Amino acid sequence: MTSATVRPPVRQPVQRHGNGIRRGQTRAGLLFTAPAVILLVVFLVVPIVMALWVSVSDWGGRGSPFSSDVNFVGLKNYGAITSGGGLAESDFGTALRNNLWYVLLVVPLQTALALLLASLVNSRLLKGRGFFRTAFYFPSVTSSVAITVLWFFLFSPAGAVNALLRIFGIQGPNWPADATGVLHGLLAAVGVQNGPGFLTGAGFLGVSWWDWLAGPSFGMLILISMAVFTTSGTFMLLFIAALQNLSGEVEEAAMMDGTSGWQRFRLVTLPQLRPTLFTVLTLGLIGTWQVFDQVYTGSKGAPGKTTLTPAFLSYQAGFINQQWGQAAAIAFILFAIIVALTLFQRFVLRERGVSKRRMRRNGFITGADGAYRAADRSIATAETGGTDLTGSSRGDRR
Amino acid sequence: MQRRIPRTRIRRTVAAMAATAGVFALTACGSGFNDPQASGGASGSAGALSSSDQPLTVLIGSSGDAETAAVKSAVADWSSSSGTKATVQAASDLNQQLSQGFASGKPADVFYLGADTFANYAKQGSLLAYGDQLKNKDDYYPSLVTNFTYDGKFTCAPKDFSTLALEINTKMWDAAGLTDADVPTTWDQLKSVAQKLTTPKVAGLVTSNEYQRLGAFMVEAGGNLMNDTSTKATADSAANKQALTYVQDGLKSGWWKFTTDVGAGWGGEAFGKGQAAMTIEGNWITGAMKSDYPDVDYKVVPLPAGPAGKGTLQFTNCWGIAADSPNQAAALKLVEQLTSSDDQLAFAKAFGPMPSVQSAADGWKKIYPDYSAFIDSADFAKGVPTAAGNGDVVTDLNSKLGSLKTADIDSLLGTAQKNLSALQG
Numbered sequence: 046m047t048s049a050t051v052r053p054p055v056r057q058p059v060q061r062h063g064n065g066i067r068r069g070q071t072r073a074g075l076l077f078t079a080p081a082v083i084l085l086v087v088f089l090v091v092p093i094v095m096a097l098w099v100s101v102s103d104w105g106g107r108g109s110p111f112s113s114d115v116n117f118v119g120l121k122n123y124g125a126i127t128s129g130g131g132l133a134e135s136d137f138g139t140a141l142r143n144n145l146w147y148v149l150l151v152v153p154l155q156t157a158l159a160l161l162l163a164s165l166v167n168s169r170l171l172k173g174r175g176f177f178r179t180a181f182y183f184p185s186v187t188s189s190v191a192i193t194v195l196w197f198f199l200f201s202p203a204g205a206v207n208a209l210l211r212i213f214g215i216q217g218p219n220w221p222a223d224a225t226g227v228l229h230g231l232l233a234a235v236g237v238q239n240g241p242g243f244l245t246g247a248g249f250l251g252v253s254w255w256d257w258l259a260g261p262s263f264g265m266l267i268l269i270s271m272a273v274f275t276t277s278g279t280f281m282l283l284f285i286a287a288l289q290n291l292s293g294e295v296e297e298a299a300m301m302d303g304t305s306g307w308q309r310f311r312l313v314t315l316p317q318l319r320p321t322l323f324t325v326l327t328l329g330l331i332g333t334w335q336v337f338d339q340v341y342t343g344s345k346g347a348p349g350k351t352t353l354t355p356a357f358l359s360y361q362a363g364f365i366n367q368q369w370g371q372a373a374a375i376a377f378i379l380f381a382i383i384v385a386l387t388l389f390q391r392f393v394l395r396e397r398g399v400s401k402r403r404m405r406r407n408g409f410i411t412g413a414d415g416a417y418r419a420a421d422r423s424i425a426t427a428e429t430g431g432t433d434l435t436g437s438s439r440g441d442r443r
Numbered sequence: 444m445q446r447r448i449p450r451t452r453i454r455r456t457v458a459a460m461a462a463t464a465g466v467f468a469l470t471a472c473g474s475g476f477n478d479p480q481a482s483g484g485a486s487g488s489a490g491a492l493s494s495s496d497q498p499l500t501v502l503i504g505s506s507g508d509a510e511t512a513a514v515k516s517a518v519a520d521w522s523s524s525s526g527t528k529a530t531v532q533a534a535s536d537l538n539q540q541l542s543q544g545f546a547s548g549k550p551a552d553v554f555y556l557g558a559d560t561f562a563n564y565a566k567q568g569s570l571l572a573y574g575d576q577l578k579n580k581d582d583y584y585p586s587l588v589t590n591f592t593y594d595g596k597f598t599c600a601p602k603d604f605s606t607l608a609l610e611i612n613t614k615m616w617d618a619a620g621l622t623d624a625d626v627p628t629t630w631d632q633l634k635s636v637a638q639k640l641t642t643p644k645v646a647g648l649v650t651s652n653e654y655q656r657l658g659a660f661m662v663e664a665g666g667n668l669m670n671d672t673s674t675k676a677t678a679d680s681a682a683n684k685q686a687l688t689y690v691q692d693g694l695k696s697g698w699w700k701f702t703t704d705v706g707a708g709w710g711g712e713a714f715g716k717g718q719a720a721m722t723i724e725g726n727w728i729t730g731a732m733k734s735d736y737p738d739v740d741y742k743v744v745p746l747p748a749g750p751a752g753k754g755t756l757q758f759t760n761c762w763g764i765a766a767d768s769p770n771q772a773a774a775l776k777l778v779e780q781l782t783s784s785d786d787q788l789a790f791a792k793a794f795g796p797m798p799s800v801q802s803a804a805d806g807w808k809k810i811y812p813d814y815s816a817f818i819d820s821a822d823f824a825k826g827v828p829t830a831a832g833n834g835d836v837v838t839d840l841n842s843k844l845g846s847l848k849t850a851d852i853d854s855l856l857g858t859a860q861k862n863l864s865a866l867q868g
Contacts, residue, residue, distance in 0.1 A: 105567030107545045107767075132835055132862045202706035222703030224845060348703070349842040364539045366834055367563040 100373035122370035138250025140358045146261040152329040158277040163284030185278035193343040196271045224349025226259025262351035287321035494772040498528035502551035504537035513793035545569040556763040562831040565593040571764040572596040582800040590826040599761035601799035605725035606820040615720040627747040637698040640720035647698035649719030653841040660686035663749025669828040676863035694848040726817040743816045757824035836862040
């Protein structure tokens with residue numbers, strides 16, 4: 046209690062509770078958030094903690110993972126899928142390889158397509174915008190199982206896609222059965238059948254570097270095209286919402302500055318869409334790393350394990366092979382990958398201030414309050430034909 | 444300052460609440476799980492069966508309505524004669540539902556189990572090893588009993604089984620000028636008739652590109668992926684190499700094609716659509732032909748003999764009983780009834796499976812005289828590997844068999860050998 050004298054008087058409990066109108070707010074707040082918090086804990090936190098425990102235990106799938114005969118085995122399960130040279134390791138490596146190619150293709154494609162569709166249906170010139178919006182969004186609300194079945198039907202060796210290719214004189218591959226990686230296929234077309242020794246000799250996670258570079262298989266292309274088709278509609282919706290929020294004045298101002306349509310899109314619209322772009326890329330990244338239902342209903346990893354994904358591998362390891370520890374370990378590694386990539390993406394897309402050099406070049410100087418203002422008002426005034434746009438707009442804002 | 448103090452406090456209290464709720468939830472979950480030790484699961488130990496008046500749940504992985512109805516009626520019959528209530532549930536994903544049951548400590552009492560996955564469950568102690576207590580245990584085909592023996596214990600009663608045989612499209616057979624005397628009995632004859640049957644549009648023989656079909660040729664050459672008791676990997680044997688070389692040779696010369704090459708989902712589809720003059724499938728093909736391709740005339744003959752004599756693969760399921768079942772005694776009685784000669788013949792009539800007991804073989808032949816090749820093949824059939832974890836290895840092998848035409852057989856079998864050997868460790 047000797048230290049009590051040092052304590053600042055503000056920390057006295059009497060002062061915290063004693064201010065009239067706010068009394069009891071804390072308790073009420075907690076009460077109102079309790080249902081949501083409890084639901085989150087029971088259905089999210091507890092299962093995650095259980096899964097984390099399973100991933101470091103020897104639980105075999107019978108009874109509670111917390112019962113006394115389940116032992117802590119450290120990182121053994123993680124070790125089995127990341128080292129040791131066994132089938133578990135090479136399966137995990139293959140699954141990561143497949144999913145990496147899937148992400149690399151799906152995320153940029155679906156984002157670009159969504160943005161394109163959103164710009165199209167957002168333009169005032171288009172007639173029947175409502176129809177197109179519905180049409181583009183439709184695949185997103187259709188059952189993914191139904192679309193998977195349909196997609197595999199389209200890509201069957203005698204299906205519509207190959208019939209279409211035949212019109213152009215191209216003999217299409219046997220899509221669902223062709224395990225050849227696209228890049229390997231291209232290399233084989235120019236006569237390179239086997240990779241150089243430094244690629245085939247060494248590898249990572251039981252998969253040689255040459256195989257890491259195989260590219261998605263033709264079977265995987267089915268899933269990739271399907272993902273782009275179904276999800277770009279959802280993300281189009283996000284982009285439309287963002288586009289409609291943009292103020293027309295900025296666009297008009299850019300027009301007055303004599304920008305071309307493409308310049309306006311690239312330099313004016315796109316930077317303003319940055320938050321939405323981040324959302325779309327993050328959602329896309331998370332969704333593509335967790336791809337499961339298309340594999341489960343469509344290909345089950347075939348052809349030649351080239352559509353095996355970590356999420357499906359985790360399901361298989363658990364429910365089919367009863368290797369629950371390994372299944373949970375795969376899930377947590379996947380989780381780590383997603384978090385790491387999201388953080389990386391956040392870093393890349395962070396809000397960057399325009400560099401001082403660039404600001405100066407554009408005729409701005411730092412004011413006393415740290416904000417930039419036009420260095421030479423007369424230039425701006427002259428350019429806008431006598432009306433002080435910069436000045437008045439700034440005035441409005443304050 | 445004023446605003447910051449309550450906020451930290453709220454945060455702290457929320458964290459505390461979350462932690463308390465978490466503990467509550469954990470204890471709640473903990474009590475939800477039956478402790479397997481406490482609930483008297485006599486896992487593996489013979490003799491002490493649990494017994495109570497609790498109703499039984501039967502979980503089946505059904506092939507369709509006919510099978511579900513047949514099992515339901517058989518179980519209902521047993522229920523009314525024994526006085527124990529029992530309900531049948533058709534699973535949509537059997538392995539998943541079984542796993543959930545075992546993990547929660549409240550599994551179905553009696554359920555289907557595949558030969559290739561049963562060891563995974565036996566290893567975790569979820570199964571009651573009741574085989575030796577069956578009254579009719581000597582009636583089962585010995586090779587099926589071997590299939591369901593884990594760790595030296597006859598674990599579960601074989602439900603039924605299937606073997607692979609050769610199906611021939613009789614129209615194409617006659618058109619090629621072949622007669623009954625030409626039915627192939629050796630590999631060379633198979634090759635020569637298949638070549639005769641091959642036209643630009645039809646392949647002589649179409650099979651799926653998996654061990655579950657090509658393995659029959661391994662058996663005919665005297666090999667298999669593992670020994671009969673699935674205790675030793677024999678994948679890289681010379682016999683297996685000989686078998687795959689024969690298949691590879693057929694693929695290269697074009698009289699043998701894989702289903703994926705002709706765009707069919709399985710052998711029966713290629714056969715029914717007339718893309719194949721012959722295929723190799725089990726007795727499940729008869730039902731599919733009847734419902735999907737009723738106009739195709741075909742006959743079923745045993746697979747030709749290889750260098751080591753006759754051989755084929757057999758597939759089987761068993762009736763598992765849960766170690767955590769509260770009424771194992773009644774479950775055992777139910778299984779004895781369901782595997783009896785009479786019940787199995789009723790199933791055979793309803794949806795065609797071959798009885799797992801030898802005493803019913805003649806009865807089956809009477810019902811299906813045209814398909815006797817399947818049940819005759821039981822004499823020389825060998826099972827697929829049953830060691831725990833074999834599923835991954837076979838899947839891995841199958842993924843490589845897809846490109847068998849150009850594959851290096853030695854490295855393919857070598858990988859399988861390495862992976863199967865790792866299962867023993």
